[in-house]
Amino acid sequence: MTAGGLDSGFANLSEDAWHAFVADVAQRLSLREGDSVFEVGSGGGAFLYDLWRRGCVVSGVDRSPALVSLAAEVMPGADFAVADALAMPTRPRVDFVLSHGVFLYFPSHEYAGAVIEAMVAKARRAVALMDLPDAALREQAEAARAAAIGGAEAYARRYAGLEHRYYEREWVAERLVAAGLCDVVIVANETRGYGNAPFRFHAFGFVADDTRRPSFTD
Ligand SMILES: C[S@@+](CC[C@H](N)C(=O)[O-])C[C@H]1O[C@@H](n2cnc3c(N)ncnc32)[C@H](O)[C@@H]1O
Numbered sequence: 032m033t034a035g036g037l038d039s040g041f042a043n044l045s046e047d048a049w050h051a052f053v054a055d056v057a058q059r060l061s062l063r064e065g066d067s068v069f070e071v072g073s074g075g076g077a078f079l080y081d082l083w084r085r086g087c088v089v090s091g092v093d094r095s096p097a098l099v100s101l102a103a104e105v106m107p108g109a110d111f112a113v114a115d116a117l118a119m120p121t122r123p124r125v126d127f128v129l130s131h132g133v134f135l136y137f138p139s140h141e142y143a144g145a146v147i148e149a150m151v152a153k154a155r156r157a158v159a160l161m162d163l164p165d166a167a168l169r170e171q172a173e174a175a176r177a178a179a180i181g182g183a184e185a186y187a188r189r190y191a192g193l194e195h196r197y198y199e200r201e202w203v204a205e206r207l208v209a210a211g212l213c214d215v216v217i218v219a220n221e222t223r224g225y226g227n228a229p230f231r232f233h234a235f236g237f238v239a240d241d242t243r244r245p246s247f248t249d
Contacts, residue, residue, distance in 0.1 A: 034075030034101055048223040053081040060157050067125035071116045072133030076102030092119050121152040128154040131161040135195040144206050151210035161233040166197040172230035203234045212236030213243040
C-alpha cells in the first residue's frame with residue numbers, strides 16, 4: 032500500500048478499509064478461488080494481494096521495474112512484467128482484467144481508449160476500471176488536494192507537469208460498451224477513509240454471455 036501511495040497524505044487509507052474495498056469488488060465480480068486476474072498498472076501489488084491470498088491466479092504489468100520486483104517478491108508464483116499499459120499482452124485471456132489508480136496517469140484519452148480496448152480483448156468475464164478522477168468534480172478535487180499540502184501555489188510547485196487526467200463518466204461507459212461489454216455500471220468510489228474517494232469513480236463491465244445483454248446504468 033505504501034509503494035502505491037495508498038497511505039500518503041491525500042489517500043490516507045487504512046488496511047481495514049482496503050481489505051473491505053477489495054472484498055467488495057470481488058463480490059461485485061463474483062470472483063472465486065481459482066479465477067485468473069490480470070491488472071494493468073499492478074504496481075507493488077496492493078490490489079492483487081488479497082485476491083492472490085484467496086487463491087486467484089494473478090498477473091499484471093507495470094512500467095516501474097522496482098514495483099514489479101516488489102509484487103513478484105510478495106506473491107510467489109504470480110506473473111508480473113515490466114511493460115507500458117499499451118503494450119499489455121492481450122493473450123492469454125484471463126477471467127478478469129482490472130486497473131486501480133492508474134488511468135489518472137495516462138497521457139491522453141486516446142491512449143486510455145486504446146488500453147480499454149486491450150483490456151476488453153483480454154477479458155473472458157469482466158473488466159474493472161477503478162479510481163478514475165471524475166471530470167465533473169475536477170475543481171473540487173484540485174482544491175482539496177491543494178488544501179492538503181498548504182495551498183494552490185505549493186501544490187502547483189510540487190506537481191507541475193504531473194497533472195492528473197480526468198474522465199467523464201459517460202465517456203468511460205461509452206468506451207466499454209463500444210468495446211463490446213454488457214451491464215456496464217459506473218459507481219462512486221466510496222472506500223471508507225480514502226481522501227481521493229469523493230472525487231473518483233469506478234466502472235465495471237461484463238463480457239456478453241447467455242444471461243447478459245448490452246446495457247448501461249449510472
Ligand atoms: C497509484 S499506483 C497503483 C498501483 C496498483 N494498481 C494498486 O492499486 O495497488 C499507480 C501505478 O501505475 C503505474 N503506471 C502509471 N502509468 C502507467 C503506464 N502508462 N503503463 C504502466 N503502468 C503505469 C505506476 O508505475 C504505478 O505503479
